[in-house]
Amino acid sequence: MYHTKDTTRTRNTSAVLCRQAIRDETHNGPTAGLAPGFVQANLMILPQTLAAEFLLFCQRNPKPCPLLAVTEPGDYIVPALGQDLDIRSDVPKYRVWRHGELSAEPRNLRDVWRDDLVTFAIGCSFSFEEALLADGIDVRHISQGTNVPMYRTNIPTSPTPSLQGPLVVSMRPMQARDAIRAIQITSRFPSVHGAPVHLGDPARIGIHDIDQPDYGDAVAIGDGEIPVFWACGVTPQSIIQTVKPEFSITHAPGHMLITDLHNSQLASF
CATH class of the missing domain: 3.40.1640.10 (PSTPO5379-like)
Known part of the structure; x- marks a missing residue:
């Protein structure tokens, strides 16, 4: 809300x-x-x-x-x-x-x-969400009126001499057909994270409880939907904590x- x-x-x-x-x-x-x-x-x-x-x-x-x-x-x-x-x-x-x-x-x-x-x-990623909505794809945290769920992953960033830490991702659940379309749409927006970095099983990127985001709010995942993950601009906060x-x-x-x-x-x- x-x-x-x-x-x-x-x-x-x-x-x-x-x-x-x-x-x-x-x-x-x-x-x-x-x-x-x-x-x-x-x-x-x-x-x-x-x-x-x-x-x-x-x-x-x-x-x-x-x-x-x-x-x-x-x-x-x-x-x-x-x-x-x-x-x-x-x-x-x-x-x-x-x-x-x-x-x-x-x-x-x-x-x-x-x-x-x-x-x-x-x-x-809020920028590409407008394009997703225009294509008729539900963006769950907007339709639910909540903050987008974000998670620290086991994917390392490319470090510099003193800056390093894990990638943070944002998640939007979708039906498989919408996920495919979302890849096509968001690939057009490399300046706002571009295409997803992972689809499906969250455990493969170190997320053990999809209902407990590290940042933001959990959203409902419907029957037949898969979580779709994009690189997130909250990543610098994980660098700060590291x-x-x-x-x-x-x-x-x-x-x-x-x-x-x-x-x-x-x-x-």
């Missing part, structure tokens, strides 16, 4: 109005289904001392970490993503990490912002940055 004081005011409206509602804290919940047509982004915010290596990590792991934008140190205005967009206030819920431990989940970053922070905006940097900030899973970019701009064909 969307935890917001007025969901009707923020659903199915423009990116600018959605960001304003988030900034005003009248929308505090997940952003799936908000601002149809507009790209949503995961966030990874790191001190400048780690930024170059995280950029290398993204280059080595383009499926979970497809980069949309990178800021200069200290910049919180990102014109490439939106003219009035403010990294410090335009996400419904952030996560502040200290030495790999979650220390706070604030609604804005004004009290913790630093001049050495570099923001990485990473593509989000590597334990001194300070970092991410979005809370499912609580994304809504940009002024159009999903259609990210389609490769």
Whole structure:
């Protein structure tokens, strides 16, 4: 369920109005289904001392970490993503990490912002969900009004000297015919994770209880449906928990940055 004081005011409206509602804290919940047509982004915010290596990590792991934008140190205005967009206030819920431990989940970053922070905006699967819905494919967490289920796997990412950890995946259950179509559709969107990384038995990628996601909410899996897994932009959070940097900030899973970019701009064909 969307935890917001007025969901009707923020659903199915423009990116600018959605960001304003988030900034005003009248929308505090997940952003799936908000601002149809507009790209949503995961966030990874790191001190400048780690930024170059995280950029290398993204280059080595383009499926979970497809980069949309990178800021200069200290910049919180990102014109490439939106003219009035403010990294410090335009996400419904952030996560502040200290030495790999979650220390706070604030609604804005004004009290913790630093001049050495570099923001990485990473593509989000919410963008390709619009194309799935347009093709008549049910996206279960949207139809159920919940957050997308996400899981840490046994699939390693390609490490850098100090950054490593497991791949995180998001899951959507589908009938086999819809799963085949979903592969075709999402392959058009490499900038937002592209095609699935696994279909079927979750145990083969280290997921032992599909009803207990590590992030987000469980969704119903119907008779004859198979779980379909995509690389997920929450992967950097698993890296934080593994590597334990001194300070970092991410979005809370499912609580994304809504940009002024159009999903259609990210389609490769």
